[in-house]
Amino acid sequence: MIDFNGVSCRYKREYAGEGALPVTALDDVSFHIPRGSFIALVGRNGSGKSTAARCMNALQLPSGGTVLVDGADTSDDEMVLTIRQKAGMVFQNPDNQLVSSVVEDDVAFGPENLGLHPDEIRKRVDRAMKAAGIYDRRLDSPDELSGGQKQRVAIAGVLAMEPECIIFDEATAMLDPAGRSAVMEMIRRLRERGTTVVLITHFMEEAAEADEILILKEGKILSRGTPAEIFAVPDLISEAGLDLPAAVKIRNLLRQRGADIPDRVLDIKSLAEWIAGNCPENVPG
Amino acid sequence: MIRNITLGQYYQYDSVIHRLDPRLKIFGTFLYLVMLFFVKDLVGYGIAALCLSGVILVSRVPFRFILRGMRPIMFILAFTFLLNLLLLPGTVLWQAGPVTVTHEGLKQAVFITVRLLLLVFGASVLTYTTKPMSLTDGFERILSPLSKLGVRTHEIAMMMSIALRFIPTLVGETDKIMKAQLARGADFESGNLLRRARNMIPVLVPLFVNAFRIAQDLAMAMEARCYSGGRGRTRLHPMRYGMRDLAALMMLILFAVLIFVQSRGMLPLPMIWKI
Structure with missing residues (x-):
């Protein structure tokens, strides 16, 4: 679905003045995201993950290498709209990405830009709002919604364009726990529908749900693997400047005390199940 | 406030x-x-x-x-x-x-x-x-003949509707900044008119900076959703005289x-x- 071939992004920092060295956001990065997969892109601030996201949507063009979305080069002007329709993007700040004062008009913004027939727009908008669970708020103003609901409006806006891939650029970073879990629930449903999901996040609990985790550090790929593989390597996560999920931390502490917990135990639920299954004498009924 | x-x-x-x-x-x-x-x-x-x-x-x-x-x-x-x-x-x-x-x-x-x-x-x-949005839409359509003369009617209407959309956001932003400055000991209530106006500067400067940041974010979000001006755009609610x-x-x-x-x-x- 998305291919990065030796992608480099260099740009001059704003206000840096003359003679300042350009910043390298991405440095000769190559990777492939298969159709229908769920990839988490993680890394600390400045690791280049947001730059990578913008490259996937042709919002930013690489200074070296090529980015292909479904085979189309993002530097091809003719393909830009097709690419943006195929690879939708949800941004971090729920307030700053909604265009209209009415929920359904905002969801319609993408299809309207695609020049679809009003009846087709209506159908898609209704479908997207239902999928995102905001149908009953369709005539409200986004200002009356919570952060999580606004973010679901943004997701509906992307869904209405019927993309094959959705990129979440730290879309949960500004939400409260309820909003965050609502967005994650959305992602799980998208995955069931076969939509490719690229999740850029700081939260390792979220990344642990992905098929694969791609760790970026200083513009380069530090590691790539399934969550079980990534979290099994000691120090890899801390080298990337990140933090292990709480369940994995507990798992590792239990291992130090001799418990033989397998690598696939990554979240609280499977950890609890393991404990209940292996130490039944300590778990009441 | x-x-x-x-x-x-x-x-x-x-x-x-x-x-x-x-x-x-x-x-x-x-x-x-x-x-x-x-x-x-x-x-x-x-x-x-x-x-x-x-x-x-x-x-x-x-x-x-x-x-x-x-x-x-x-x-x-x-x-x-x-x-x-x-x-x-x-x-x-x-x-x-x-x-x-x-x-x-x-x-x-x-x-x-x-x-x-x-x-x-x-x-x-x-x-x-x-509704304010219908008003701007209406104005856009009424003025659309002018676009043949090079007047960017779609852009003007888009700016008006975005301005309307972001009024509450900017009001919230102003409120936040005022509270932050109050917490640092700012005084918006005393003094003569000139003094009060001067005291608003620490609110206005960050407000402008934030407004530009919001504008940048929004422009990117609009581009990501295939926005490329008024040409070839259709509407969810097309206007039809009945x-x-x-x-x-x-x-x-x-x-x-x-x-x-x-x-x-x-x-x-x-x-x-x-x-």
Whole structure:
């Protein structure tokens, strides 16, 4: 679905003045995201993950290498709209990405830009709002919604364009726990529908749900693997400047005390199940 | 602090007037405003007031909402009324010391006041019954012939609707910054006007910076959703004139003719206080 071939992004920092060295956001990065997969892109601030996201949507063009979305080069002007329709993007700040004062008009913004027939727009908008669970708020103003609901409006806006891939650029970073879990629930449903999901996040609990985790550090790929593989390597996560999920931390502490917990135990639920299954004498009924 | 200001004064209701095409409502309001200047006597104003009341009744917007439109222009109303009343020369009606009220002055004062009131009430019916977004859409479509002359009508309408969308966001932002500066010991309440204005600088500078950041974010989000200007864009709610709009147009024309004919004294009605 998305291919990065030796992608480099260099740009001059704003206000840096003359003679300042350009910043390298991405440095000769190559990777492939298969159709229908769920990839988490993680890394600390400045690791280049947001730059990578913008490259996937042709919002930013690489200074070296090529980015292909479904085979189309993002530097091809003719393909830009097709690419943006195929690879939708949800941004971090729920307030700053909604265009209209009415929920359904905002969801319609993408299809309207695609020049679809009003009846087709209506159908898609209704479908997207239902999928995102905001149908009953369709005539409200986004200002009356919570952060999580606004973010679901943004997701509906992307869904209405019927993309094959959705990129979440730290879309949960500004939400409260309820909003965050609502967005994650959305992602799980998208995955069931076969939509490719690229999740850029700081939260390792979220990344642990992905098929694969791609760790970026200083513009380069530090590691790539399934969550079980990534979290099994000691120090890899801390080298990337990140933090292990709480369940994995507990798992590792239990291992130090001799418990033989397998690598696939990554979240609280499977950890609890393991404990209940292996130490039944300590778990009441 | 300033969270609860209501902007725009749309009155939510599903009346015939609400459902009229915004283009027709804009045109109708414009025609009404122009016709008010044709009126030459009190009966003419009576006709206009009757027609307007009819529209207000049908629109179901409570009269007290319409009357509210008077509040901001109270001062101007009183001012023009008094000036006209006291300063126009003519036949003296009443005199007390240096204060004289003439017949002409009284007439002119009443005329100007009634006209101003009818203007404001008429315009407020438009804003009460039309969502700000429909208004900007309507303006875009009305002005769209100008785009052939190079006027960027779509962009102007888009800016207007985005400005409307972001008013509450920026109000919230201002509130946040003011609280942050208050927590640092800022003082917005004391001192003279100049001093107070100066004290607002620590609010305005971060507000502008934030506004630019929001604009940048929004531009990127719009681009990501395939926005590339007005060309080739369709709408979820395309504007179509219906029978309702045709009927409304006929009534508007009838209104205009009535006012015009009365101003010429061609109606079998008396002319009261003709100017």
